[in-house]
Amino acid sequence: MTSTTMAVLGHSGRVTTVAISPDGVWLATGSQDQTVRIWDVATAATIAVLRHSGRVTTVAISRDGVWLATGSEDQTVRVWDVATAATIAVLRHSGRVTAVAISPDGTWLATGSDDATVRIWDVATSTTTHTLTGHTSRITALSIAPDGTWLATTSNDHTARMWDIAATTDAPFVDNPSGRSGAVTGVAVSSDGTWIATIGHDGSVRIWDPVTAAITAVPRHASPMHAVAISAGGSCLAIGNDDGTVRIWNPTAAITDTLTGCTSRITALAASPDGTWLAIGSNDSTLRIWDAGSATDRSLTHFGRITAVTISPDGTWLAAGSDDGTVRIWDRDATAVTATLTGHTSPITTVAISPDSKLIATGSADGTVRIRHATTTADIATLTGHTSRIATVAISPDSKLIATGSNYGTIRIWRLADGNRVTMMRTDAPLNSCAWLPDGTALAVGGDKGLYLYTFVDDSAVPGI
CATH class of the missing domain: 2.130.10.10 (YVTN repeat-like/Quinoprotein amine dehydrogenase)
Known part of the structure; x- marks a missing residue:
């Protein structure tokens, strides 16, 4: 040649x-x-x-x-x-x-x-x-x-x-760290999608408009915050603190109540759909159910530090994850565990229930997300691909997609029907929390460098939908 x-x-x-x-x-x-x-x-x-x-x-x-x-x-x-x-x-x-x-x-x-x-x-x-x-x-x-x-x-x-290119806006980085001296540790979206709340490790709380990006800063708390939940009607915002207290705010940032009783850092919060009760997880391995009407609470015991908690959309049951690698399910009014989910090899970091109450998703420090039937607890899929701890999981309002975020700074969107990944976004810092807007057109993601808002144009903007 x-x-x-x-x-x-x-x-x-x-x-x-x-x-x-x-x-x-x-x-x-x-x-x-x-x-x-x-x-x-x-x-x-x-x-x-x-x-x-x-x-x-x-x-x-x-x-x-x-x-x-x-x-x-x-x-x-x-x-x-x-x-x-x-x-x-x-x-x-x-x-x-x-x-x-x-x-x-x-x-x-x-x-x-x-x-x-x-x-x-x-x-x-x-x-x-x-x-x-x-x-x-x-x-x-x-x-x-x-x-x-x-x-x-x-x-x-x-x-x-x-x-x-198709799925994101030209400026996903909406809430920068200016005015904060620490990471955004939690994010929650109101049920009508008109406001988003973010909390920070520096004790700061911000309420902002996802359309105009206008931000209302409320007075800082004395200790770091790691958990946040909004009631279904948007009438109150619950914030969990390092000092073991839970503060209840109205959307205009006025403190209406302070809940005590936990002996260590609040790690997880969930508000019932009707806004009448809260599930509160903490480092003391207890899950507290707080009734707003009677202002009383009762305790459910896990076998490890509570790391995540969520309540079913119909308000009849709740699920809590722990650093023992398990997720336990309770009926709303029961004191006994109705099911225990195993399979992860590291602590549970996040739990989500689909809006139709049919599926439960669990994320772990082992880098995987497991999807299960909520009633039978049978495995549907295990999502792999993240190379570090799963920090957050959120299921879309139509129960078709799941968003997963990791400590490596990646957000992946998956199809729940078959467990296939349909798109991925990357940030330049670890992620801590995410939440879909009620119409499913956008995903709010909180991380160590601020809040990102990813807007999806329509279903065709997400490949494979």
Whole structure:
């Protein structure tokens, strides 16, 4: 076998990038001489010379070979017609352009810059449709999935990120840590979806509007907070504290009551659907049922520290997870355990019941989520893929999807019907809590660096639904 090497000459500076046309007939090269040259592969002849006002850093060719996009240190991306060498559009960053990628269908392109942002552009209108933020340093590479539904980016900040193009808004990071001195440890959504409550390790509570992002800060508590629940009618907000107390607030942030009796940190809270009682879990291995009408409580004993608690949508039973790796189920009025769920190999971290009360999901420090029938407790599926502790689980209002979040900062969306993952988002810090908005169009996620709101356009925005 023999091989032939052909040299093409013409650039007056170092060649920095090269791309080959889909049909292999021509190629494009970018150079420090501020030009892009298009070459005929068979003859090595220059077909066209395209000019920037700075060093060319990246070249990408559309799948049909009709146009190409070039990025430069002049902070622009230029879109060119290959046949005429005419400029179709000039797209501008606020820093040097370092990477360009074109979607498989050619309708949009992604550009990265040393301004640490990734921009998504509509090719037809030459306008920015999304600006992806989160990287803290120069973008080094971009890659679009073959089906065009997600984008991978890498950066000099030592991280790689995956972005769901169809399903997320351009700014999922809504509530930043400004004003907080610690992580967001809990999030809860009101039943009508008009407000969201977040609590912090620094004792702060915030109530904000998911549409306008307007935030109301309420007075801080003296100790860290780790559990939060909202009554079904939205008339009260229950917050569990490190000092063993539970504070009841109205939506305007006035304290209406303080519950005592637990001897250690409150770790889990759940409000009954009718708002008449609370389930309170703590580090002292007890689960307390507090009746709002009589202002009395009773205790149920677990065999380990209570780490999670949830109440069925019909209010007839509740489930609590423990660091002994089990989940115990009680009837609302009973004192005896009706079922014990086993199978996890590490402490339980989170428990969720589907809105139709048919399924129960449990997350664990073993990195798995188990889905079971609520009545028979038979296993349906075990969700694997997270590489660290499961921190939060939430089932969508229509009981079709489940969201799982981990200490590694990833949020995965799964189909409950078959246990298949349909999409994934990534943040840059560990996650602590998540909750769906009542209409299922958005997911609020609390983590060590703030609150994220992921908005899903419609069912078609989540692949496979």
